[in-house]
Amino acid sequence: xxxxxxxxxxxxxIGVVLLTTASAATSLKTGLKVFVIPKNLGNAxxxxxxxxxxGGALKAVLELKGxxxxxxxxxxxxxxxxxxIQAAITxxxxxxxVSATDATALCPTLKQAMAKxxxxxxxxxxxxxxxxxxxxxxxxxxxxxxxxxxxATQIKKTGEIAVVSAAASATxxxxxxxxxxxxxxxxxxxxxxxxxxGNDDPTVSTQVTQGLLQQFPNLKGIISPTTVGIAAAAAVLxxxxxxxxxxxxxxxxxxxxxxxxxxxxxxxxxxxxxxDLGYLAAYAAVxxxxxxxxxxxxxxxxxxxLGKYKVGAKSTVLLGPPFVFxxxxxxxxxx
Numbered sequence: 001x002x003x004x005x006x007x008x009x010x011x012x013x014i015g016v017v018l019l020t021t022a023s024a025a026t027s028l029k030t031g032l033k034v035f036v037i038p039k040n041l042g043n044a045x046x047x048x049x050x051x052x053x054x055g056g057a058l059k060a061v062l063e064l065k066g067x068x069x070x071x072x073x074x075x076x077x078x079x080x081x082x083x084x085i086q087a088a089i090t091x092x093x094x095x096x097x098v099s100a101t102d103a104t105a106l107c108p109t110l111k112q113a114m115a116k117x118x119x120x121x122x123x124x125x126x127x128x129x130x131x132x133x134x135x136x137x138x139x140x141x142x143x144x145x146x147x148x149x150x151x152a153t154q155i156k157k158t159g160e161i162a163v164v165s166a167a168a169s170a171t172x173x174x175x176x177x178x179x180x181x182x183x184x185x186x187x188x189x190x191x192x193x194x195x196x197x198g199n200d201d202p203t204v205s206t207q208v209t210q211g212l213l214q215q216f217p218n219l220k221g222i223i224s225p226t227t228v229g230i231a232a233a234a235a236v237l238x239x240x241x242x243x244x245x246x247x248x249x250x251x252x253x254x255x256x257x258x259x260x261x262x263x264x265x266x267x268x269x270x271x272x273x274x275x276d277l278g279y280l281a282a283y284a285a286v287x288x289x290x291x292x293x294x295x296x297x298x299x300x301x302x303x304x305x306l307g308k309y310k311v312g313a314k315s316t317v318l319l320g321p322p323f324v325f326x327x328x329x330x331x332x333x334x335x
Contacts, residue, residue, distance in 0.1 A: 098122050
């Protein structure tokens with residue numbers, strides 16, 4: 001997956017409704033200005049989660065008769081993302097839908113938004129201290145444990161393994177890796193020798209993967225719980241020297257990894273449907289902005305085609321369990 005060149009604040013304008021009104025049929029407000037702010041622009045994962053074409057967040061905004069914009073920086077860093085958040089506030093946002101690059105760094109700005117009665121909903125990566133609701137793509141424990149279990153099956157529960165993560169500050173990555181370490185206690189013959197960070201940059205992710213191969217010649221497997229990282233790692237391993245000998249799994253999309261699954265570089269990997277994640281997040285955000293959802297445990301709401309969802313602990317809504325893609329099923333998916 002490659003990043004496209006885009007300037008900070010570049011955005012896609014969606015929607016035709018100009019005035020904020022209340023819909024009698026659903027009690028949800030229409031005409032809301034919804035700013036969708038992923039970690040960075042040009043990232044295929046977020047293009048899928050956010051776009052109208054894929055059925056993501058901006059599609060939901062259209063269904064709800066709102067005005068939607070996708071905007072962010074070109075790098076997956078707080079320094080790149082914060083100006084986009086600040087600009088959205090200045091432009092009169094009613095809703096901020098944010099995938100947090102760095103919760104600590106973003107919180108002062110997000111708290112300013114909340115003080116102005118702007119609904120703040122996080123998706124993909126949380127900022128727990130400064131949002132109304134978090135839309136979690138899958139249970140963090142389920143992601144961490146299932147990826148270890150999947151790799152354990154592939155390497156017969158024995159050998160040195162490493163993790164190619166995104167940014168060291170990424171909330172979701174750190175949570176998943178924490179559960180991976182716990183799950184590894186069930187596999188005494190598997191050893192985690194290193195966690196490296198590619199910063200969701202294809203070049204850096206390639207470099208750190210190559211570094212692992214040089215530093216650990218007996219490496220048997222790699223987990224990369226990031227769509228950028230796993231694609232970069234797959235490209236490195238897609239040679240006769242490594243293909244099938246060092247197993248790779250993690251989180252990726254079918255379109256970016258199809259080649260590697262079919263040629264045997266990857267036996268299986270996991271993900272959820274990013275478009276459904278963005279779609280669900282937008283529905284939750286509009287419910288928050290309309291006053292019908294506060295984030296209280298046990299509250300429920302309907303998210304269009306996805307049906308009914310319930311708020312869990314810590315104002316979190318769970319999309320669903322991770323799904324394993326492999327040679328048997330990957331032809332069925334196109335995102």
